[in-house]
Amino acid sequence: MDLLVTASRLRPTLDGSAAPTAFPKAAGPEDGPVVVCFPSMIAISGPQEYAAFTTALPSRAVSVPPLPGFAPGEGLPASLTALADAQAQAALDLAGDRGLVLLGRSTGGWIAHAVARRLVERSAAPRAVVLIDTLACPLDLDDLSMVADQMLAPESSVWMDDHRLIAMGGYLRAFDGWDPEGAGVPTLLVRAQERSGTHDRPRWPLADTVVDVPGDHFTMLGEHAATTARAVDEWLRAALAADRGGEGA
Helix, strand or coil: CHHHHHHHCCCCEECCCCCCCCCCCCECCCCCCEEEEECCCCCCCCHHHHHHHHHCCCCCEEECCCCCCCCCCCCEECCHHHHHHHHHHHHHHHHCCCCEEEEEECCHHHHHHHHHHHHHHCCCCCCEEEEECCCCCCCCHHHHHHHHHHHCCHHHHHHCCHHHHHHHHHHHHHCCCCCCCCCCCCEEEEEECCCECCECCCCCCCCCEEEEECCCCCHHHCCCHHHHHHHHHHHHHHHHHHHCCCCCC
8 A cells, every 4th residue: 555655656646726527417317416425545445436336326416426536647636625625615506506415435534425425615515424434533444445356356447557556655645644623514423233244233423324234345335325315316306405404305
């Protein structure tokens, strides 16, 4: 991991002056807030990890943007501030006046929370934040062991290359020393009931609500995606109704 973090310093970077990449058009209903799903920042992650989840969430308009820097030729965000600024602007451009729900799986939850904080600072707070089994920051050795085991699985080889490995190092470098603060936005942590290897169930201390669902850190968006999507949708209905006095859920 130290080698990947060091190698990431040799990659071109995108600072806050770069125009944000447009998020994919949201698929789903044309009313209600847009749900933006941030992938995890490990090398084998990407929009594909949400395929089963979004299929099981037809009641929501969903956009799953790839993280910048994971494809050949793409620059990495120069800093966490640059990443949060760019992703916040792209989310606002996508949603317009519909409102936003920010969702992130695993370390993608770090990005969702950082973007939520940035939007709050811009007086454009999202209506809710959903974290899917998001690990506490920083990662510890057990976390990294779990990630390494998953990256070495045979089915992961299709997503593994040098660009993505170095991008993972760059994102972990961007979040090094990050001490997340509350965003003042309704926040749900959806937690896997099963442990992955020796890793205990994660905790996100800033969540308002915690819901346990079947599966482990990886299968909760795979074979158990339908129950995870149902838990998210039920919570969103209640949270959005409370936010708008019972309307717009």
